[in-house]
Amino acid sequence: MPILDAKRWSWEDEAAMARRALVLALVAFGWLCAERSARAGIFEVYGQVNAGGGFGRGNAAAPSKDFFEAVQGAAVGGELGIEVMFIDLFVDHDEFFTDRIKGSWTQFMIGFDADFPMDDEHTTQGTVGVDAGLGVGTLQSSLFSEPPPPISRKGATAELRLQGDRLLGKYAAIGLDLRLGWHYLFDQDKAINAPDAFSQGIHLFGGLAFKVHFGIN
Numbered sequence: 001m002p003i004l005d006a007k008r009w010s011w012e013d014e015a016a017m018a019r020r021a022l023v024l025a026l027v028a029f030g031w032l033c034a035e036r037s038a039r040a041g042i043f044e045v046y047g048q049v050n051a052g053g054g055f056g057r058g059n060a061a062a063p064s065k066d067f068f069e070a071v072q073g074a075a076v077g078g079e080l081g082i083e084v085m086f087i088d089l090f091v092d093h094d095e096f097f098t099d100r101i102k103g104s105w106t107q108f109m110i111g112f113d114a115d116f117p118m119d120d121e122h123t124t125q126g127t128v129g130v131d132a133g134l135g136v137g138t139l140q141s142s143l144f145s146e147p148p149p150p151i152s153r154k155g156a157t158a159e160l161r162l163q164g165d166r167l168l169g170k171y172a173a174i175g176l177d178l179r180l181g182w183h184y185l186f187d188q189d190k191a192i193n194a195p196d197a198f199s200q201g202i203h204l205f206g207g208l209a210f211k212v213h214f215g216i217n
Contacts, residue, residue: 044083044215050177051076052207054094054105058199066199067137067153067185071096071103075207083215086112088129094205095141104141107157109133118164125173129161135183155185155198165211177209 053075056068073096081090093106111131118124135157140149158181165175181203190197 046213054205056203058201107135
């Protein structure tokens with residue numbers, strides 16, 4: 001897993017990366033919408049299970065350690081959502097672990113995306129999306145701990161979503177899922193006006209995903 005030098009990371013680097021990612025996403029999405037091959041269903045219900053990993057780095061100038069510097073590594077999770085035309089409403093959940101379960105991340109998102117075929121036979125499909133919403137994180141597993149652990153961090157998040165899938169018939173697919181995101185999180189254990197109550201930074205999730213979907217085209 002790549003390790004970044006936090007001392008060399010600055011807010012200017014983070015802002016420049018976020019701007020480039022946003023511009024790229026908007027340009028790609030505009031191109032996809034203009035292409036006749038881009039398609040969108042009227043209504044769709046979908047879900048996926050995924051396995052891979054994730055990590056993040058905070059702004060070096062932030063007064064507290066970033067959540068994704070403490071909770072990172074291999075991950076398993078899933079996603080459930082609905083899509084109306086190009087608009088997606090979905091919830092993601094990931095459990096992170098190394099030699100033990102070490103934390104979880106859940107986010108509630110709204111976004112837009114476009115699909116396009118990646119070959120002449122239309123057996124592979126690409127998706128580009130931009131999403132934003134709210135996320136909550138814990139420093140223990142939220143599924144396998146009794147009682148459930150308290151929320152450690154919560155705040156705003158935004159992501160660029162890149163996916164490539166091999167279609168398995170009409171209702172299923174398997175492929176790669178990559179999310180590059182930015183987050184601004186508050187520490188639940190500290191007063192909101194405390195100088196070290198927040199952190200911000202970037203995160204990257206990626207892995208293999210199996211998906212099912214049912215809808216009206």
